[in-house]
Amino acid sequence: MKERILIWGAGAIGGTVGAWLxxxxxxxxxxxxxxxxxxxxxxxxxxxxITGPVDEFTVHAPAFLPADVNGEWSRIFLAVKAHHTRDACEALLPHLAADGYVLSLQNGLCEQVIAQIVGARRTVGAFVNFGADWIKPxxxxxxxxxxxxxGEIDGSETPRIxxxxxxxxHFEPDAxxxxxxxxxxxxxxxxxxxxFAQAVGELGIADCLERPELLPLWRAIAGEVLRVAQAERVKPRGFNGFDPAAFQPGATDAAARDSVAAMVAFNRPNAKTHSGIWRDLAVRKRRTEVDMQIKPVVDLGRKHGIACVKLDALCRMIHEIENGERSLSDRNLNELLDA
Structure with a gap:
């Protein structure tokens, strides 16, 4: 018999994975x-x-508000927005079995926050890059x-992983x-x-990345993240057209241009045209995950003596949009380029 699974956060990521299971x-x-x-x-x-070009179907399952959950689960898949991680973990902790684990189906380094609350032994990591949007209830x-x-956060290969x-x-055959x-x-x-940079403008992901005058911006923004990763002794891996080596210090314009073209090719056919960050700002009118994804990189850079000028400017710009002090505009990207 398959173990029960509790999906905590039934939005774009959790709802899609959960429906497939x-x-x-x-x-x-x-x-x-x-x-x-x-x-x-x-x-x-x-x-x-679930709608869209990948498949369309409907499932029925038990669903609860956090206050109405009863019982314990050995497997809890956490799929809330990164900035809600701590509150969600504190709420789910009474429902996590002693020998169970929490799987982070989130963006950012949420595994570190989860481990602080449920323990490193009960934390499992994941990386996802499929495209999904919460449309309506x-x-x-x-x-x-x-x-x-x-993968296990300590790199070990265990029976549970x-x-x-x-x-x-069952959800992604090429996992x-x-x-x-x-x-x-x-x-x-x-x-x-x-x-996050695309989210401050109006164009979709592919059209935004394809703007040739913004290639220096893409190199600068991704390059700041990669310099901090190097200081943290991490070697980032690529996926779906993104090649980290093409944005490292010393990489050529041609290498970055090729990677951008590959990312455009990956994103161009997709029914999901804009990032989830853009939807948070433009459609759902709510705060983004910038303080859990981009700001920590800026803070780590400061610790290592690395000035993340573009990332810091991007954080400020997104906060201005969140606070209603700035409008979404493709001109914002030109401003970032000059920052």
Whole structure:
């Protein structure tokens, strides 16, 4: 019998992965803070519907608000926004079995925060780059497949990580099992810095990256992340067109241009045209994950004596948009270029 799984955060990432596992026969329950979303998932007449070009289907599963959860689970997949990690972990802790674990299906270095609360032994890492958007209660757009990687945070190969790897392949058949999950997470931080930049403008990911005059900006922003990663003794890995070596100090314009072209080619056909960060700012009008993804890199850079000028300016710009002090505009990217 397959172990039960609790998905804590049934939005774009958690809802998509969870729906696939429900369809594969797993005993999945969902937790979310949006009452209308919870009601839709558990309603016999509605359920959780996945739409988009990858596949379309509806599943039904138990769903709860955090205050209504009862019982323990050996496996909890955490998929809340990065800045809600600490609060979510404190809420789920009473429901985590002593021999269980929390899997972070999040962006950023959330595994470090999770380990502080549930313990490193009960923390498992993951890296995801598929495209999905929460559309409305009970509906998620799965726009495109992307890289999915899982691994123990200490790099060991354990029976539980082998089991998890086989389970997650029901969702992504090309998933990867790694002994260095942080190399992927730092790679995503570097690529993600470009998505945070895209979010301050109006163009979609592919169109934004393709602006030739912004190549120096892409090199500078990703390069700052990679310099900090090097100081942290991490060698970031690439995925889906993003080649970290092309943005390292000493790399050529041609190498960066080739990687940008590959990222454009990956993103161009996707139904998900804009980043989740852009949707937070433009559609959902809520705070982004910038203080959990980009600001920590700036802070680590300061600790190592590395000035992250572009990243710091990007953080300030996003806060201005969040606070209603600045509008989304492609001109913002030109301002960043000159920062």
């Amino acid at each position: 429900v369809r594969a026969g797993y005993d999945v329950s969902f937790v979310d803070i949006v009452p209308e979303h919870v009601d839709a998932i558990r309603a016999p007449s509605r359920g959780l519907t 009970g509906e998620i757009l799965y726009g495109n497949r992307g890289a999915v990687v899982v 082998r089991t998890l790897f086989e389970d997650i392949k 990867i099992l790694t002994d260095d999950i942080f190399s992927y997470l730092w790679g995503k931080l570097a690529y993600g810095s470009l998505l």
